[in-house]
Amino acid sequence: MLPPKTTFFAKRPLASLPNYTCFPHPAPRSKPPRLSLLADKCTSMHQLKQIQAQMIISGRIHDNFAASRLLSFAALSDSGDLDYALKLFSNTQEPNSFMWNTLIRAQASTPNPTESVHLYIKMRRLGVIPGKHTFPFLLKACSNLRSLECCKQVHTHVLKFCLELDLHVVNGLIRGYSSTDNLNDARQLFEEVSDRNLSIWTTMVCGYAQNYCSNEALLLFDRMILDGFEPNGPILASVLSACARSGCLDLGRRIHVFMDENGIEVGVILGTALVNMYLKNGAILMAQKCFDSMPERNIATWNAMICGLAVHGHAEGALNLFRKLESEQVVPNDITFVGVLSACCHAGLLDFGDKIFHSMRRVYGIEPKIEHYGCMVDLFGRGGRLLEAEELIKGMAWKTDVVIWGALLGACRNQGNIEIAERAVKEILVLEPHNHGVYVVLSNMYAEAGQWENVSRMRKMMKEGNLKKTPGWSFVDGHK
Known part of the structure; x- marks a missing residue:
């Protein structure tokens, strides 16, 4: 019920009112911005922690929508912190599906994508229903793991939740099967899609290119063009990257011709993809030509x-x-x-x-990384300064790995320095006790030096450890 209207000021003129001192009305206070919106705009973990503190004080931290914005920045932003995001998630009483999807997505791109699959398993055990946004991220983890079994199990769940017609999910399945060399299943899914979009075409073409099937990739790319799909710059860059990784020079050239014929502007991203593709395929002159012609780099x-x-x-x-x-x-x-x-x-x-x-x-x-130290070890080794190379490794701030000790061992083999080679082998065996290759290298060095007793000792150690040298193999792309 509305309050009754008053007519007091309407009946009495302003001059007849008592002469009260007038104070200006205070300016209306602007409402403080919503903390969830601030979380979307923060640029560092320091800012995010300040917003989180305000959420805790105001009690908004229990609002899943507001908390999910914090989680999203910490998990997905370049300046975020995935470990911190995991702590936020573990302290959330009832995380919503957006939070689950965010962490699955973040873990899928880490060096250990298995954690993404573990999150999904935990999510299902708690009865949380996955949606159409869950499976593309989960399938990305399967692709990065290159696990066919994982793809098949996720495919079963896709069918269970009736999402087999969602184009984003199908695209993830095609990419997953392609990454595990299961191109037949990938192509079958592709052909079953009646209303394909450009992303699905691109995924299938890239799948063939990455698996060294250059003929199939070329035929499918031409078919895509005939069906009226004109790939844009980012998609062409994606296909060119696949050509660079797999050695499909013919497809890369075909795309370059297509770009010239259709007047597609070669910007920084597309130009870099062309340069990289030609270089990875050994076409140095074409790479140099593309590089020189780029207006911006x-x-x-x-x-x-x-x-x-x-x-x-x-x-x-x-x-x-x-x-x-x-x-x-x-x-x-x-x-x-x-x-x-x-x-x-x-x-x-x-x-x-x-x-x-x-x-x-x-x-x-x-700050030099382990790759730079590896180059320096190789450089010192080629110059015969093996002791300096060994000291450089020992003084590294980074944790040493088999690769860098292997570089030193290779240098020792080339220089015939058995003393340092023995120390390098010892370090490698600490990291990989069953590395049979180092025994072979050291045994060959002993043989070249005429130390036959040590050769016998190495062979005995390999025999007792049931170690055998893995036969070498090579791959030649016969397509011209």
Whole structure:
């Protein structure tokens, strides 16, 4: 019921009212922004923790929608913290499906995608119903795991929850089967989709390209064009990346021709993909031509060219390009220095490589990673400075692995230094006790040095440990 209307001010003129002192009305207070909206706008974990503190004080932390915004930033943002997101999740009483999906998505892209599958299993045991957004993230984990059994089990759940017609889910299934070399099931799913979108076409083409089926990839790409689908830049870049990984040069060239014929603008992303594709397939001149014709480049473009030239033994070209990068005041990153140090290894430029390595931290503020140490071990090894290489490994801030000790062992084999090789083998066996390859290398070194007693000892150790050398194999793409 509304209050009765008053006519007091309407009947009495303003001049007849008592002469009270008038105070200005205070400006209306603006409502504080919703904390969940602030969580969407934060740019660092420090800001997120401040927002979380306010949520705790105001009691909003128990609101799943508000808490889910915190979780999303911590789990998915580049400046987030997945471990912190997991703690937030574990302290949530009844996490909603969005929270589950967020963590499944985040874990799918980590070096250990198995955690994504474990989350889904836990989710189902607690009776939480998965939705159409759950399975694409879960299938991404299966793809990264390259687990056919995992894909099949998830496919069963997709059918159970009647999501087999959802295009995003089907796309995830096709990618999952393709990543596990099960192209027949992937193609069957593809053909069963009556209303395909561009993403599904691209996934199937990439599936063939990644599995070295260049003929099938070419035929399907042409069929996609005939069916009226014109791939855009990002999708073409995705296919070109698949060509780079698998060695499908013909498909990469076909895409380049398609781009020229249709006047598709070659921006930074697409241009970098072309450069990378040609370099990975050994087409150095075409890569250089694409690189030179690009009106704009980013550090990824420079890295693709420098690292590609270094890998193919064009050390001088890679180092000249690095000097050009510096002259154009482009800021290098850690990947740039992997390429430069690799070029130094190929050219045997020990002093220059040592100078570049120490300039990383001093000049550019880049902390050398294990890849850079590996390059330096290779460089010292080629120069015969094995003791310095060993000391460099021992002084690393990073945890050593088999690869870097293996690099030292390879250098010892080339230089015939048995003493350091024995120490390297000892370190490798601590990390991988059943690594049979090091026994073979050391045994061969003993044989070359005429130390037949040690050769017999190595063979006896291999026999007692039931260790056998794995036969080598190679793959040749016969497609022309």
